[in-house]
Amino acid sequence: MSLAVSAPLAGSFLEPVFDSQRAFRAAMDALAHPGVVQPAGHGLPDTPLPAAAAALVLALCDYETPLFLGPSIETLPGTAAYLRFHSDAMLVTDPAMAAFAVIDLVRDGLDLAVFAQGTPEYPDRSTTVIALSPGLTDGPPLTFSGPGIAATATLQVAGLPAGFAQQWRANRAAFPLGVDIIFATSDAIIGLPRSARLSKDER
Amino acid sequence: MTTAYNFAYLDEQTKRMIRRAILKAIAIPGYQVPFASREMPMPYGWGTGGVQVTAAILGPNDVLKVIDQGADDTTNAVSIRAFFARTADIAVTTKTSEATIIQTRHRIPEEPLTANQVLVYQVPIPEPLRFLEPRETETRTMHALSEYGLMHVKLYEDIARHGHIATAYAYPVEVAGRYVMDPSPIPKFDNPKISGSAALQLFGAGREKRIYAVPPHTAVVSLDFEDHPFERNKFDHPCALCNATDSYLDEVVTDDRGGRMYVCSDTDYCEDRRAHGHRGAQLAEAPAGSALGQKPNIEAAE
Numbered sequence: 001m002s003l004a005v006s007a008p009l010a011g012s013f014l015e016p017v018f019d020s021q022r023a024f025r026a027a028m029d030a031l032a033h034p035g036v037v038q039p040a041g042h043g044l045p046d047t048p049l050p051a052a053a054a055a056l057v058l059a060l061c062d063y064e065t066p067l068f069l070g071p072s073i074e075t076l077p078g079t080a081a082y083l084r085f086h087s088d089a090m091l092v093t094d095p096a097m098a099a100f101a102v103i104d105l106v107r108d109g110l111d112l113a114v115f116a117q118g119t120p121e122y123p124d125r126s127t128t129v130i131a132l133s134p135g136l137t138d139g140p141p142l143t144f145s146g147p148g149i150a151a152t153a154t155l156q157v158a159g160l161p162a163g164f165a166q167q168w169r170a171n172r173a174a175f176p177l178g179v180d181i182i183f184a185t186s187d188a189i190i191g192l193p194r195s196a197r198l199s200k201d202e203r
Numbered sequence: 204m205t206t207a208y209n210f211a212y213l214d215e216q217t218k219r220m221i222r223r224a225i226l227k228a229i230a231i232p233g234y235q236v237p238f239a240s241r242e243m244p245m246p247y248g249w250g251t252g253g254v255q256v257t258a259a260i261l262g263p264n265d266v267l268k269v270i271d272q273g274a275d276d277t278t279n280a281v282s283i284r285a286f287f288a289r290t291a292d293i294a295v296t297t298k299t300s301e302a303t304i305i306q307t308r309h310r311i312p313e314e315p316l317t318a319n320q321v322l323v324y325q326v327p328i329p330e331p332l333r334f335l336e337p338r339e340t341e342t343r344t345m346h347a348l349s350e351y352g353l354m355h356v357k358l359y360e361d362i363a364r365h366g367h368i369a370t371a372y373a374y375p376v377e378v379a380g381r382y383v384m385d386p387s388p389i390p391k392f393d394n395p396k397i398s399g400s401a402a403l404q405l406f407g408a409g410r411e412k413r414i415y416a417v418p419p420h421t422a423v424v425s426l427d428f429e430d431h432p433f434e435r436n437k438f439d440h441p442c443a444l445c446n447a448t449d450s451y452l453d454e455v456v457t458d459d460r461g462g463r464m465y466v467c468s469d470t471d472y473c474e475d476r477r478a479h480g481h482r483g484a485q486l487a488e489a490p491a492g493s494a495l496g497q498k499p500n501i502e503a504a505e
Contacts, residue, residue, distance in 0.1 A: 017210045021262045024222045028260065031229045032403045032418045033318070060226075062219055099223075120347035124227035124236045147232045147379050148418035150401075176381060180230045193230035195379065195418075 010078065011046040012058060012086040019043030023059035026052075030182055030191030034144060035153030037136050040189045048079040049132070053102060053184035056130050061089040061100050068095045068115075068127070070103030095127065104132040105159035105183075112167050112179045123176040126194075133183045134158045136190045143199040144192070152199065157183045157190065168198050211258040212290040217241055221259035221414070225405060228416035233378030234346070235329050235413040243409065250283055251409030253306050253325035260321060260405070261287065261304060266294045268302035273310040273451065273468030280308070299471050309372075311393040313450045313472040316402035318419060324387045326408035329415060331375045331385040351383045354426060362431055371436065377424045378417055391425065392436040392451045398423035440465040443485035445476035464488075 013019035019042055026040040041051030044058070061067055067089035074080055074091075083102075084091060092098050095114045103110060115127035133139075139158035142165065145151070161167075171178045171194060178194030209215065217239075224238040243251040261267070267287055271279035275297040283306060284295045296302050299312045306323040316322060328334075332342045335353045345351070354375055361369045374391035376398075378384050386397055387406060397404065397417055404417040417423060427433040441448045443464040450472055452465040464485050467473035477486070 017215065018263060020215065020219075021210075021260075024218075025260065025262060027226060028222075028229065028403070031226055060219060060223055062216055064220065065223070121343045122237075123231050123234060124224070126227075128226065147421040148229070150420045176231045176234060180226070193418075195230060195232060 009085055010048055010082050011044070013055075014043045014045070019055070020059035023052075023055035026189055027056055027060065027182060027191070030189050031180065031193045032148050032191075033153075034146070034148050034191050034193055034196045035155050037188050037190050039187060040184070041187050048076060048082050049073070049102070050184060050186040052187055052189050053130050053132055054083075056182060056184060056189065057083055057089070057100065057102060058086050060128075061087040063088045063090065065099035066090050066092040066097050068092050068098035068101040070101070070108030072104045072107035073102050073132075098127045100128050100130060102130045102132070105157075105161065106132075106134060109161050110164065110167070112171050112181075115179045117174060117177045117179065120177070123178075126177065127179055129179055129181045131181055131183050133160075133185055136183060136185055136188055144196040145199060146193075146196045148193070149196070153196075155190065155192065165198055168192075168196075172197055208290045210263070210291055211261045211287065212244075213241065213255065213258045217255075218259045221255055224414045225256065225259065225416065228405070228414050229403070229418050231382075232418055232421050233382030233384040233415060235408075235415045237412055238414050240409045240412040245282070245286075247410040248327065249279060250306070250308055250325035252407030252411075252414070253308070253323050253409075254283060254286065254407075255409060256323045256405050256407035256414060257283075257287065257304060257306050258291075260323075261291055261293060263291070263293060265303045266296050266301055268296050268299065268305045268471075269307075270305065270310060270312070270469075270471075271308045272453075273312075274470045276470065297471050298475075299469075309388050309390075310451070310468060311389060311396045313447075313467070313469045314475075315396075316400055318401045320402040322400075322402050322404045324389075324404065324406045326385070326387040326406045326413070327410070328373075329385055329406065329408040329411050329413040331373075331383050346382060349381065351377075351426075354383055355428075358426060358428070358431075362428075368427065368431055368433075374433075375426050377426060379421050379423075383426070384415060384417075384423075386423075390436060390451055391433070394423075394425045394433070395435065438465065442467045442473060442476075442483050444483040445473045445481045445486075446483040447473070447476055447481070 026038040030038045044051040047054040118126035135158040139156045181192040183190045224236040228236045269280040269284045271277040299314045308325045373388045425433040450467045453468045
């Protein structure tokens with residue numbers, strides 16, 4: 001094995017215990033209040049990914065969670081090595097094997113059906129998708145209802161692929177199976193759990 | 204703060220594992236997510252599930268309240284509060300409105316909770332079907348198929364035997380139209396408070412290794428029949444200390460000659476009402492310095 005000098009890895013959390021707790025609480029609030037933007041990405045000044053997405057991986061993934069990276073993330077210089085080193089998660093190439101996935105909405109697109117959906121007995125054995133978005137408040141509006149939402153919630157995530165509404169309807173129709181999504185930018189996240197129902201008139 | 208522990212006692216890998224289970228539980232309301240429950244420095248039955256959930260979500264800025272049967276000053280509540288005050292060095296309170304996390308054994312506070320609060324329940328038996336079907340493989344299939352007829356048979360047998368649904372606590376509920384869930388042994392008086400609450404509700408069962416959740420604003424329906432609708436417990440008396448007529452009351456035996464009084468089980472609610480000038484019929488007779496008449500002194504206890 002050659003001792004090739006690789007580029008230095010970017011840094012992990014400044015305060016691992018408290019920063020990962022903050023990242024988790026943001027994720028918890030995001031899924032408990034779908035559609036509400038939660039500030040995130042604290043304690044990660046130096047990361048190859050948008051900080052809020054990197055914080056989720058570092059806070060939630062470890063050797064127990066197979067991690068799938070979208071093609072654009074996998075080839076982003078230093079990123080796979082960074083996530084691998086700091087989270088200890090095993091990288092998998094089959095999204096159906098992944099507990100977590102990081103994809104870029106714009107570069108990788110999004111196909112919810114390729115991820116682990118869980119089983120009727122264990123619907124929790126499904127993939128949580130961390131989706132990088134160019135913006136959480138400037139996309140076309142989509143209206144949701146369901147647990148965690150008082151009346152309706154309007155998501156304005158930018159970069160969603162065409163046909164996302166149909167994909168999400170199929171995802172919801174399979175409830176309790178399905179995929180949960182956390183959309184992330186550099187400083188905020190927004191949650192869309194599988195329980196969220198798209199309002200009827202959205203196309 | 205003792206530095207012999209990680210923040211909030213649990214190691215970081217354990218917290219990640221519990222946190223992942225909590226996220227799944229929120230996404231699938233009412234579904235019991237298996238988790239690798241750890242041994243805690245307290246016996247099963249003392250809230251090890253709730254303690255692990257609290258430890259996993261707790262941050263340095265949280266304010267923790269712990270209640271046991273509604274009271275802040277009972278053994279279980281005092282020791283869990285002391286546990287977190289020592290291992291996480293966080294602020295504790297007895298006031299419902301000041302808390303960001305409320306860990307509870309068998310009650311929901313009378314004061315409505317807000318969106319900034321999380322209610323953590325200690326759960327002994329998370330499986331509502333367990334006493335009807337002992338095999339985990341079977342109950343898991345029943346949940347997968349939404350096969351809940353057996354639960355209705357149980358409630359029907361109550362009616363056949365007693366003339367009404369005699370289940371008074373751990374009364375089964377249906378969450379968001381899908382999973383039937385055991386709300387933990389809260390009195391059925393509290394069931395309506397689960398539904399549509401602004402606060403996130405997390406349930407932890409340590410011995411049984413399950414975590415489940417009710418997100419905010421989620422419809423939670425107590426199972427019943429059209430001709431035998433769900434009814435809350437009703438009380439014939441107001442609280443003897445604060446005169447409340449809308450709270451859950453404990454019966455307290457006061458002597459060996461049949462004397463008794465009915466007082467709010469939620470001690471904070473009762474104290475707050477008395478502080479605002481509400482006076483119950485037996486307030487003057489309450490033994491001075493007893494838990495009934497006096498606010499618990501957190502500093503001294505811990």
